[in-house]
Amino acid sequence: MDPIVEAYHLWMDNGWEDCAAGVAAVTSIIRVRQVLTARADQILAPIELTFSRYELLVHLYFNDGQLPLAKLGRRLQIHQTSVTTLVDKVEAQGLIRRIPHPTDRRSTIAQLTPEGRILTQQAIGRLNAELFRDLGLTGEEVQTLIALLTKMRRSWADLDKDSAADLFSPA
Amino acid sequence: MDPIVEAYHLWMDNGWEDCAAGVAAVTSIIRVRQVLTARADQILAPIELTFSRYELLVHLYFNDGQLPLAKLGRRLQIHQTSVTTLVDKVEAQGLIRRIPHPTDRRSTIAQLTPEGRILTQQAIGRLNAELFRDLGLTGEEVQTLIALLTKMRRSWADLDKDSAADLFSPA
Numbered sequence: 001m002d003p004i005v006e007a008y009h010l011w012m013d014n015g016w017e018d019c020a021a022g023v024a025a026v027t028s029i030i031r032v033r034q035v036l037t038a039r040a041d042q043i044l045a046p047i048e049l050t051f052s053r054y055e056l057l058v059h060l061y062f063n064d065g066q067l068p069l070a071k072l073g074r075r076l077q078i079h080q081t082s083v084t085t086l087v088d089k090v091e092a093q094g095l096i097r098r099i100p101h102p103t104d105r106r107s108t109i110a111q112l113t114p115e116g117r118i119l120t121q122q123a124i125g126r127l128n129a130e131l132f133r134d135l136g137l138t139g140e141e142v143q144t145l146i147a148l149l150t151k152m153r154r155s156w157a158d159l160d161k162d163s164a165a166d167l168f169s170p171a
Numbered sequence: 172m173d174p175i176v177e178a179y180h181l182w183m184d185n186g187w188e189d190c191a192a193g194v195a196a197v198t199s200i201i202r203v204r205q206v207l208t209a210r211a212d213q214i215l216a217p218i219e220l221t222f223s224r225y226e227l228l229v230h231l232y233f234n235d236g237q238l239p240l241a242k243l244g245r246r247l248q249i250h251q252t253s254v255t256t257l258v259d260k261v262e263a264q265g266l267i268r269r270i271p272h273p274t275d276r277r278s279t280i281a282q283l284t285p286e287g288r289i290l291t292q293q294a295i296g297r298l299n300a301e302l303f304r305d306l307g308l309t310g311e312e313v314q315t316l317i318a319l320l321t322k323m324r325r326s327w328a329d330l331d332k333d334s335a336a337d338l339f340s341p342a
Contacts, residue, residue, distance in 0.1 A: 002330060004317070016295075019299040021313045022303035022313065023299075025306055025308075026302070028316070029203055030204060031320075031324065033200055033204040036201075039327060124187075131197070132193035134193070134326075135193050135197070135323055135326070136323050136327065139192065141322070142192045143192065144319065145196050146199050148308060148312055148315065148316045149196075149202075149203045152306055152308060153202065153206060154307065155305075155306070155308075156210060156307065
């Protein structure tokens with residue numbers, strides 16, 4: 001049975017009717033995130049990247065090619081030990097290098113190499129063509145999805161400003 | 172700047188207009204998944220659980236209290252080494268125990284203890300009251316969200332049958 005339908009029915013059958021749609025929605029989000037990652041991993045495999053490595057590279061790419069490791073962890077919202085593991089891997093691939101921070105000697109900077117820059121561009125091109133351009137939804141549905149997810153984030157105080165809401169809320 | 176808005180503008184400014192909404196939607200899903208997990212971790216912290224541990228326990232709970240480790244990994248869609256780490260932790264807490272498989276000697280079964288059963292019920296109660304019951308959306312919006320996520324899954328062939336679509340598609 002489909003995991004979302006299963007969760008829904010389990011909640012209904014156990015007398016938690018008022019939470020059944022909520023659990024189905026949460027299960028759907030978790031599932032879609034998993035499938036998204038698997039799909040992106042597949043798209044990036046021919047250029048020897050994973051979605052996690054891409055996320056790291058793309059953050060460097062759009063920050064003038066470099067960021068301190070601590071900042072990178074906060075941006076990616078992953079634990080510092082995971083940043084280290086990830087940075088080790090892409091450094092071994094020659095896509096980034098670690099350089100000392102010019103003013104803070106306890107801090108290390110991850111810097112995109114020229115090879116890393118080219119591969120990041122290729123990765124963006126692949127993901128644009130094979131994932132981002134067509135999520136299996138109409139343009140209007142994509143807008144609705146973003147608006148709903150933004151509304152959830154706002155209820156958890158995950159929005160500093162209303163900017164995402166302003167941009168994507170249906171008029 | 173909000174990460175979703177930032178991704179959207181980066182894509183617009185780089186000439187990838189036809190992929191900008193898609194990248195914003197994918198970033199939103201990733202972000203909401205992260206916030207969901209953080210929120211659930213917070214709700215479960217007083218009873219010394221994390222959302223990952225809860226997910227493992229709840230699968231056992233709704234499968235007559237036991238599952239082979241390999242099956243558990245497939246259900247949770249996590250790597251076998253992660254299953255082992257997770258099982259070690261909840262076993263150390265006395266919530267499950269490992270027992271040998273009755274017929275397959277290479278397989279191990281994770282079995283919920285009576286303490287584990289009680290804690291799982293408490294965890295469900297907490298998550299129902301503090302998360303699943305109110306996702307910050309109206310009932311109709313929750314249905315729309317599930318329908319959109321289901322449509323995305325269908326386009327990636329992540330649905331065996333149309334059951335989830337039947338259940339949640341707006342009429």
